[in-house]
Structure formats: C-alpha cells, structure tokens
Amino acid sequence: MxxxxxxxxxxxxxxxxxxxxxxxxxxxxxxxxxxxxxxxxxxxxxxxxxxxxxxxxxxxxxxxxxxxxxxxxxxxxxxxxxxxxxxxxxxxxxxxxxxxxxxxxxxxxxxxxxxxxxxxxxxxxxxxxxxxxxxxxxxxxxxxxxxxxxxxxxxxxxxxxxxxxxxxxxxxAGISTYSPLRHWNVGPGKKVGIVGIGGLGHMGIKIAKAMGAQVVAFTTSESKFAEAKRLGADEVVLSKDPEQMAAYYGKLHFILDAVSAEHDVNAYLALLRVDGTMAMVGAPAQPLPISSFSVIMGRKSFAGTSIxxxxxxxxxxxxxxxxxxxxxxxxxxxxxxxxxxxxxxxxxxxxxxxxxxxxxxx
CATH class of the missing domain: 3.90.180.10 (Medium-chain alcohol dehydrogenases, catalytic domain)
Structure with a gap:
C-alpha cells in the first residue's frame, strides 16, 4: 500500500x-x-x-x-x-x-x-x-x-x-455471451435457445454455433428469420406464435436471454428440459414476474450472469x-x-x- x-x-x-x-x-x-x-x-x-x-x-x-x-x-x-x-x-x-x-x-x-x-x-x-x-x-x-x-x-x-x-x-458483448455458454457447458449434443437478435443475441448465436450446439433463435419479428439463419441459427421461432413456441416445450437444454425489454420469461422457461437453465444477460429496467411453477416443474433454474x-x-x-x-x-x-x-x-x-x-x- x-x-x-x-x-x-x-x-x-x-x-x-x-x-x-x-x-x-x-x-x-x-x-x-x-x-x-x-x-x-x-x-x-x-x-x-x-x-x-x-x-x-x-x-x-x-x-x-x-x-x-x-x-x-x-x-x-x-x-x-x-x-x-x-x-x-x-x-x-x-x-x-x-x-x-x-x-x-x-x-x-x-x-x-x-x-x-x-x-x-x-x-x-x-x-x-x-x-x-x-x-x-x-x-x-x-x-x-x-x-x-x-x-x-x-x-x-x-x-x-x-x-x-x-x-x-x-x-x-462477446464475453457477456461466451461466459454463460461456457459456464453451462454448451456444446455438441445440446439444444440451445437464444432469445433476442440484437447486439448481445447475435453474438450468442455465433458463439453457441461455434461451440457445436444446435442453435434455436427466438424473435418477435418474421423479418429477422433470414438474418438469424445467416448468423448461424439452425432453427428460428416466432415467439409471438403459440404454436411455434409449443413445438419446443421441454426441448431445450439451455436458453440465453438477451432481451432488455419487458417480456414473459415464463413462456421460455416452459421450453427447458428437466434440469435446464435459462440465463439472463439482458437487463430489463422493470422486474420480470416468474411463476414458481415455471421452475418447480422440471427442476429448472433461472439464472443471471455478468461479463x-x-x-x-x-x-x-x-x-x-x-x-x-x-x-x-x-x-x-x-x-x-x-x-x-x-x-x-x-x-x-x-x-x-x-x-x-x-x-x-x-
């Protein structure tokens, strides 16, 4: 000193x-x-x-x-x-x-x-x-x-x-998405959701794909489908469409949520497999309500991570x-x-x- x-x-x-x-x-x-x-x-x-x-x-x-x-x-x-x-x-x-x-x-x-x-x-x-x-x-x-x-x-x-x-x-943006993908062992054999295709989300797609995961991108806009595929997503889901969302119930090992606006995280928690984790890297200004049943049913985890x-x-x-x-x-x-x-x-x-x-x- x-x-x-x-x-x-x-x-x-x-x-x-x-x-x-x-x-x-x-x-x-x-x-x-x-x-x-x-x-x-x-x-x-x-x-x-x-x-x-x-x-x-x-x-x-x-x-x-x-x-x-x-x-x-x-x-x-x-x-x-x-x-x-x-x-x-x-x-x-x-x-x-x-x-x-x-x-x-x-x-x-x-x-x-x-x-x-x-x-x-x-x-x-x-x-x-x-x-x-x-x-x-x-x-x-x-x-x-x-x-x-x-x-x-x-x-x-x-x-x-x-x-x-x-x-x-x-x-x-790179380390904010790499760190959770690395921490939760994303790689071959894992089906990974990336929510939001912006500054963080576009990096999440690229990195998860390079790690060998099967990448599913979620967006509120159909106009971003081609863009998500260009970035490396294997599949793209319109999150506003209940039928498209239902097709992924219980299918994902890990979800990276890169959305900083208010949104329904319970809808995404439903897509996790047993013992799946959803990690926040986005930072919405308002608290996001989470139903206890969204995590109880399936021993799921809702987590956060910083750089x-x-x-x-x-x-x-x-x-x-x-x-x-x-x-x-x-x-x-x-x-x-x-x-x-x-x-x-x-x-x-x-x-x-x-x-x-x-x-x-x-």
Whole structure:
C-alpha cells in the first residue's frame, strides 16, 4: 500500500482528448481529461476503435442511478500499445491489445483468486464511472478517448487474424455471451435457445454455433428469420406464435436471454428440459414476474450472469480468433455519437456501433 500511496502523491499526468458528458441531460461533446502517465506495471494504449454498448448510453444519462461526471463512456476498447512501464512483462510497444469492462479489482478476495474479477467482493474498478484508485475523488474514464492507461494484468491480447474494429464489441458483448455458454457447458449434443437478435443475441448465436450446439433463435419479428439463419441459427421461432413456441416445450437444454425489454420469461422457461437453465444477460429496467411453477416443474433454474473474468475474456478472444468470429458492426465517427445513441434507442443498428477513434483527431 505504501507503493500505491507514493504513486498517488507523485503521479505524473497527461492531458488527453476525449468525448463525454458533464450531466445526465447534456449531449456528449469533446472534453480534455487527465490520465496518469504509466507507472511501473502500466500499459499505455493508443485507442484505435471503441464499441458503443447500450450501457454507455444508460450510464451517460444516469439511468442506473447517479453517475459520476464528467463521464467518458466506452468499455469495448481495441488499440495499440504506445508505451509500457519498466516492470511490464506481458506486452511491448506495438502490440495489439484490448480493454473490456474492468481495469482493476482488489486482487485478494476469493473471487479475484479464482479469476472471477467481475464478482470482486470489495468491488472492482470499471473502465469508466468508477472511483479511480490512483486519483482519489476522480472517476475512471473510458474508451471514447485517444488513449488509456491500464495495469498490464487487465489488458488483453488481440489475435492477429482478427478485424480490429469488429473485435471491439467482443470486449463486452462477446464475453457477456461466451461466459454463460461456457459456464453451462454448451456444446455438441445440446439444444440451445437464444432469445433476442440484437447486439448481445447475435453474438450468442455465433458463439453457441461455434461451440457445436444446435442453435434455436427466438424473435418477435418474421423479418429477422433470414438474418438469424445467416448468423448461424439452425432453427428460428416466432415467439409471438403459440404454436411455434409449443413445438419446443421441454426441448431445450439451455436458453440465453438477451432481451432488455419487458417480456414473459415464463413462456421460455416452459421450453427447458428437466434440469435446464435459462440465463439472463439482458437487463430489463422493470422486474420480470416468474411463476414458481415455471421452475418447480422440471427442476429448472433461472439464472443471471455478468461479463467474465480477465482470463476467461482472453479465452473468449482466442476462441473467436480460432473460429473467425467478430461482431457485425456499423462504423461511426465520434462526432456522430449523439445520433448513434438515439438510433440505439430505436434499435436502428445491426448490430453494434463502433467508433473509429481516428475521427477524434479531426
């Protein structure tokens, strides 16, 4: 701790160009923020691309409770190592790297020791909108910026064969779907449902298919049938059609629910086999009623899951590199971020916006 205090007291700083907001009701605009210069175990990253997650909009607008301002969103970061601290051993200048939702944790609790930093007991440090442990009283700032400085233990290596822009959303959408599919042993011989074909759901289809599962996609729109098949779904079900839903009663081993709007989860729990599990990765604003009989009859489980630890996120990137999996994206300039947020609210993107951070230089 004395070393950390010494860093806090003698921190050298850099001004950094970024895009963020100063209030919940204010649009995002160009800001100048302060980043620490690399300490002995830090990696300084030039940000090349940053994905736009729906939670970026939610936190920028304080919709999950009061956010810290100024707020610079962005936790789907891909870039190139610009410099490293003197004790860094995992990375060198020029390496292609990524940063996801976490930039630190306590490193001492039982979950950190198990590689589950996302469940750190004292509380982990998120890439943005967390207390910056190096700069007390200041928030962490995310990837809508020209660079970021992160401890090497929370930096990820990007496989060389991957498209960098399309890889950025894997740092949140990819790991958020990979982790539950991996945890509940999705693979050959398993019939898996993916509910919702959006930013999360489209990644769930791709990853579950690559794991060898038989993938059934559920959508409220017939217009998405061909799209679901293109993404890798073996079968597609119109969830508004009772007859189509009834054909899958008791048939699925696992369901990944990627819907963040209000919907009837009991209708999907009925599709699980005995001992089947339905896991939420979507985050509806309102509570979802669950009948006790939906889980009692069949010893079924209704679960939730949040991103993944650092080691598992690296495993996900390596898996996606091996199977040539990236997100379907629409590239935007940072100056169009406010319009992108409005389009995001309307569902007008297939399937993730990614910011070309070169635009921040203009």
């Amino acid at each position: 004395s070393f950390l205090n010494a860093i806090k007291n003698n921190m050298e700083m850099n001004n950094t160009k970024a895009y963020g907001t100063v209030a919940a009701e204010a649009p995002l605009n160009q800001l100048t923020i302060v980043r620490r210069k690399p300490t002995p175990h830090d990696v300084e990253i030039e940000i090349l691309f940053c994905g736009v997650c729906h939670s970026d909009l939610i936190i920028a607008r304080s919709e999950w409770g009061p956010s810290m301002y100024p707020c610079v969103p962005g936790h789907e970061i891909v870039g190139k190592v610009k410099s490293v601290g003197g004790h860094v051993s995992k990375f060198k200048v020029g390496d292609l790297v990524g940063v996801g939702c976490l930039v630190d944790s306590c490193r001492e609790c039982e979950y950190c020791n198990e590689g589950l930093e996302q469940y750190c007991v004292p509380g982990n440090t998120f890439t943005y909108n967390s207390q910056d442990k190096y700069l007390p009283g200041n928030p962490t700032f995310g990837g809508y910026s020209e660079s970021i400085v992160v401890d090497e233990n929370y930096v990820l290596r990007i496989p060389e064969n991957m498209n960098l822009a399309a890889t950025a959303p894997l740092l949140c 993944g630890g650092i080691a598992e996120t690296q495993e996900m990137l390596d898996f996606c590199g091996k199977h040539n999996i990236t997100a379907d994206i629409e590239m935007i300039d940072i100056q169009n971020i406010n319009d992108a947020y409005e389009r995001l609210l309307k569902g007008e993107v297939k399937y993730r916006f990614v910011i070309d951070m070169e635009s921040l230089k203009s």
